[in-house]
Amino acid sequence: MFAVRGIRRLSTTAPRKEYPTSFISHLRTQKLNVFNIGVAFLTLSLSSQMVSYKQRYEAVQGEKEQLSEKVEVLEKLVLDLGGKLPDDEALEKAKEAAKEAEAKALRDREEEAKALAALTGDDKKGKKSKLI
Template identity: 80%
Template sequence: MFALRRIRRFSTAAPRKAYPTSFISHLRTQKLNVFNIGVAFLTLSLSSQMVTYKQKYEKALAEQTQLDDKVAALEKLVLDLGGSLPDDEALAKAKEAAEQAEAQALRERQEEANALAALTTDEKKGKKSKLI
């Protein structure tokens, strides 16, 4: 009984619209108003941005793979020549030393800036401040 209803429904139903296969064919079926034009513009711009970022990502991924291969080849060359690769502790110590040197340089620059600022403020005092 249900099968007969389904057959009758499919045989008497109006034909469905074909699903658009592209964005342009979808736009042809839409009404032409400001909102639909804006949505179409935003959709196209976002899709072009997505394609651009995907290409950038794939390029960066390819470069990273190439760099990984080069690093592996260099490490192998160092080991073949009798050298040794730095371990994690040595890398951590070198990183800590670099951070301390950077912090020291930043402190020195800040002290120089403060001293220079103190000198320039003394020179710019007006007549009233000298009288008081």
């Protein structure tokens, strides 16, 4: 008896809507109101941004591969000409020297800013100090 009810229920139910295969076909089945239009606009906007970021990422990856190939060729050329490649110690020394130079430049800028502030601060005296 239960099997008969199950068969009857399956045969009398309305056919299910097919699941949309694309966003555009999904939009065709939706009501046209401000919310759905906004959601559609945001979805299309985000998908276009994702596509553009993916293309940029792939372009950067391609450039990175080309640069690594060029570095390999240059390293081979240096070795063929009798030179030697810098080792880890030389790289560390170069990084430290760059950090020191950057810190010195930052200190110099701060000193210039303080000196400039001191010069401009003396010129601007208040009315009370002029009266006394």
